Amino acid sequence: MSVISSGSAATDTQQHAADIGSLEQNETVITTSGEQLTLQTTAAEQIHGQTAVSPGSNVTVRIESSDTQNPFLIPQSTPVRENGTFAVKVDLSGITNNTSAVVSVYHNTTELTNQTARIESVRTKSTPATAESLPRFVFDGNQISVASAPNQTIRGETTFDSRTNVTVLIKSTDSSSPFLRSQQATVRSNGSVATRFNFTAVPEGTTFQAELRKNGTSLTDAEGQVTGD
Numbered sequence: 691m692s693v694i695s696s697g698s699a700a701t702d703t704q705q706h707a708a709d710i711g712s713l714e715q716n717e718t719v720i721t722t723s724g725e726q727l728t729l730q731t732t733a734a735e736q737i738h739g740q741t742a743v744s745p746g747s748n749v750t751v752r753i754e755s756s757d758t759q760n761p762f763l764i765p766q767s768t769p770v771r772e773n774g775t776f777a778v779k780v781d782l783s784g785i786t787n788n789t790s791a792v793v794s795v796y797h798n799t800t801e802l803t804n805q806t807a808r809i810e811s812v813r814t815k816s817t818p819a820t821a822e823s824l825p826r827f828v829f830d831g832n833q834i835s836v837a838s839a840p841n842q843t844i845r846g847e848t849t850f851d852s853r854t855n856v857t858v859l860i861k862s863t864d865s866s867s868p869f870l871r872s873q874q875a876t877v878r879s880n881g882s883v884a885t886r887f888n889f890t891a892v893p894e895g896t897t898f899q900a901e902l903r904k905n906g907t908s909l910t911d912a913e914g915q916v917t918g919d
Contacts, residue, residue: 727793727807729753733783733857733872733906738775743797745772750796753780753807754868760786761868762861781872783906784859787811825849825856825902827912828882834900834914840888844914846902850877858885859901860914867896892916 729735737751746769753764762785766778787810794804825848827834836842844858854877862869869892873885883902894916901911 727805729782729791729793729807729809731782731785731787731809731811733781733903734779735782736777736779737793738777739795740775741770741795741797741802742774743770743802745770745774747797749776749802751776751778751780752794752796753782754792754794756790756792756806758865760789761863761865762870763868764870781857781859781870782809783857783903784861784870784872784901784908785809825883825909827900827902827910829912829914832913834912835917836887836889836914838889838892838894838916838918840890841886842889843884843886844900846875846883846910848877848881848883848902848909850881850904852877852879852881854904856883856909857903858883859903860887860898861901862892862896862898863913864896864898867893869898889916894918 727737729737737753739749739751741749743749748767748769750765750767752766753762755762764780764782766780768776768778770776789809791807791809792804793807795802825846828845828847829835834844836844844860846858848854848856850856855874856877857872857874859872860870871887873887875883875885877883896916898914898916899911900914902909
């Protein structure tokens with residue numbers, strides 16, 4: 691039996707206990723506040739669950755877009771606790787509002803349960819269009835170009851103070867090869883930032899969008915493509 695849900699862990703645990711008696715044919719239940727999970731576009735959105743898998747064993751929570759216009763796949767593994775619960779934090783800050791997805795829980799290669807989800811934007815205060823809020827990516831040509839290889843560097847320029855933390859988010863725009871990755875970067879003394887990503891498993895020709903974010907707010911973006919080695 692496995693249960694997944696989002697929100698408060700204490701409330702979820704109580705709801706899990708109440709629903710344990712209603713098992714589906716595969717002995718898995720999913721508890722939500724409605725007919726589907728509702729997740730928010732935060733950098734650390736939590737998904738909680740409960741399972742009969744042995745404590746200490748790893749389970750993987752997969753969030754996969756069911757919207758072909760906004761493809762992504764986010765896997766996150768975590769060990770099962772002694773009481774049978776588990777929790778993961780996932781970065782959904784780059785996901786478009788009102789995107790539909792499927793949240794699945796796997797143990798090894800076996801799917802334990804899945805649930806449809808709706809991802810909704812978090813409302814934030816608008817940022818004035820000043821020079822500080824308008825950094826840019828640095829690349830040759832008309833788009834970012836990376837090889838299908840590890841340690842591919844994506845660079846940017848900002849006017850932020852040194853040691854300011856920003857996030858570079860890479861999101862596939864190719865439905866045949868969905869992915870979503872992010873790396874935190876620290877602004878250097880000259881205002882530049884650099885992050886490295888592993889594109890080894892991404893097919894040549896795959897297109898993506900790079901986005902620079904600070905405190906969950908998108909500052910700038912650029913198109914990119916994966917080339918040969």
